[in-house]
Amino acid sequence: MKISHIIGILAVVALGLAACGGGASNSGGTPPASTPVELTPAQACSGEATLDDQLRCMLQVAKIAPIESAPSIPDPLYNAGNLLFNSTLLSGTGTVSCASCHPTNNAGMDKLALHASLRGSPNPIHRNTPDLVNKLLGGRKFLMWDGRIGVNEDGSFFSPAGDKLPGGLDNMLAVQALFPLLSRNEMLGYIPGSGTGTGENAIAALVGDPVEANPQPVWDAIMVKVRANATIWNALTAAYPAVPPAQVGIQHVANAIAAFETRRWNASSPTANFHGYLKNTRDMTDSAKRGGILFLGKAGCYQCHNGPLFSDQKSHNLAVPQVGPGFGSGSGATPPQDKGRFEITGKDADTYAFITPSLWEVKVTGPYLHNGVYATLEQAVRHHLDAAGAARAFRCASDAPLLGTTPVPCSDSTTAPALYDDMIARLAPELQSPVTLTNNEVTDLLAFLNQLNNGTN
Template sequence: MATPALAGELPAPLTAADFIDFDMKQAALGRDLFYDKILSGNRNISCATCHHPDFGTGDGLSLGIGEGGVGLGTDRTAGTGETRIKKRIPRNAPPLWNLGAKELHTLFHDGRLSISDDFENGFNSPAEEWLPTGFNSLLAAQAVFPLVAQFEMAGNPGENQVAGAAHDRIDAPWPIIAKAVRTKGDYGTRFVAAFDHIQDPDQVTIVEIANALAAFQAIEWRSIDSPFDQFLAGDTAALTDTQQRGMQLFYGKANCSTCHSGKLLSDQKFHALALPAFGPGRTRRFDPMVRDVGRMGESDDLDDAYRFRTPMLRNVALTAPYGHNGAFATLESMVRHHLNPQQSRQSWQPADAHLPKAEWLAAIDFTVRSDRFEMARQAAKIDIKSVVLSDQDISDIVQFLHALTGTGLKTPIFGVPEGFEP
């Protein structure tokens, strides 16, 4: 089939040259740390609990179940008794594909971590001037924040040293975590072997730990061999006729590429889509109500209210549910929302959210939906225009999105360690 004419310009192929080089020894060390509960305050949860390859490097839930939960992925429960979860994670666990890309400059749904020299440490982050220097990438800087988040990995005040320190100052737990890591098993000697500047295990800090985690994630979950990538590299037979029709719509009438642009299929900017609201959300510190303010929580600019970062789309077919709060279970429902946000928002039902049962949180899970003023504000903030497409068009777009799935995912470089337990 001849290459189709497109309204929007196709990106250049995504290649190995578009990624930061990381050290394999450090990555091997990072793999074991990623799957090790030693990084959590109560030693009961690992990075992999919420970012597992069996669930597209996410967890398969709308809103995550962090500290206090039991199990993995869609089988994870909210726990029982005194150790049960105190709060759902406010947002959907983002996938980890291609986070080692050189052009990536902003992370988190609200962009609260970005490359910047505002604090003279290379990043604008929640740690501000207390973030240490020496991180090998944006991804490494990101890795330190779930470790000190109460409901993600740190735990609750009074339960452990990490949680207690986190309520003193954001950087206070990192030396505690670093000591726990470097004194466990052979981690200390492995850090000496993997990092040229480390001569003794006592020199290992949270920076080396984060750099190892970043090296692993960037190498393990680099994905540049999807049928779409092959098509961009010149193999016009890599996409089926249906997928090519979907690509034409994606880069044309459907306006998808307006935001999902460039090699990473993201403009790394923030847009309001009026997704159905639920969950505890992330507010500004002084907000009196349950809601998610999006980018405004970082910028404190009213114009940024309810805007969220455009996600990258490699392997998107594997990363359901979709949206910053996982409101939509399927690609089709997410595409339909983009085409008519108001109609989709009105027809959405709480049962559409995939939330593990937690009766003690039921009053919070959907309370924002009873606030008619907040619902009106969110419904009025939409940055995308409605587009009329046929059911066949939508099906073709979905098939194109499936063509973004890597072909070599079943043979990862490292894989899950034998004996891993969530």
């Protein structure tokens, strides 16, 4: 079958006539309507003769196309965002910056399972540092592992601050840039006298908890520091020449940071790796092509990792081993646990579920999953192949990630059997039937995943 013939099937076939109740004939004389059923990429493309034709056919059926180019960012705005991103002025303690967790290489990842909180080691923050690639590309709707920041259908933003967001924010990435400034464990710090050590500071004392309920005093205090730094202030006002300096506020800081991140981290090259393959400007190895066919077929990855972001932007429970200090209500549970998107929506179906991450730059975004429990991409892939088995086999003593030389908080199926039984009982339908791949097939799948990068992030 030629690749052009895929248009003729459109990934849909009619599988018989609609059933008639009780076996009676259709008395109306009108033939029953056919039932269109969507073919999987593997079904639609089984007749292709070569690896290349089969993969290209499957990509078309799965609607995987090149991601759009990043928007143009003016140099003054990029430069101001770069300064702000790397400045410790934005923290309550004056000791950490955005770059403390998001270095300006490696897709903005710190390569740690869990970063140390402002309490210091061995006290980690709640979740793995997210990458910063393509955050405004590919029709993205959510940010953060649990999707607590994003954009509504009408273009308005949602966030933990509700209606307390400042006006004039350009996009949801600018919204997100405001929240590490409010996180006591990440950048804000703690109220003096709270017994939390070096993270205590005066700005942290301006508001109670939850900080997001009254964020403006913190943002105002940060702006005082920004205005007092001539280098940063001059760069910020130069980025907004049409805005009177007296009106430059925290929203402009957030917009500049978002602009810097958007220009610095994007995977939309017309020639690099998988993008080049999609645009017919470069080839891939046969191993990577076989891996792509597995990704879109037998391995089932495309069920959740699809579209231009390689993400369905939905939440799924993968039964990820419970490591870390927990999150939200789970922080106070025994043992500590992270119930994922449930903490945002309150929906039982979202318990232990997290938004499907994009796979762009997945080669360098380890450690993997929301708590960094897996150090290598192969470990993360093998978990997906048998999530229930991997969760039950995980052992804190041998498998838990470290913060420095100290294991992070951890529970496993021997120390918290009820928790693990509950996670596995709620496992995403897509992962309930284990997939058996040979070691060579896993190698091919990894070869494909390693092509999903720009080479400059």
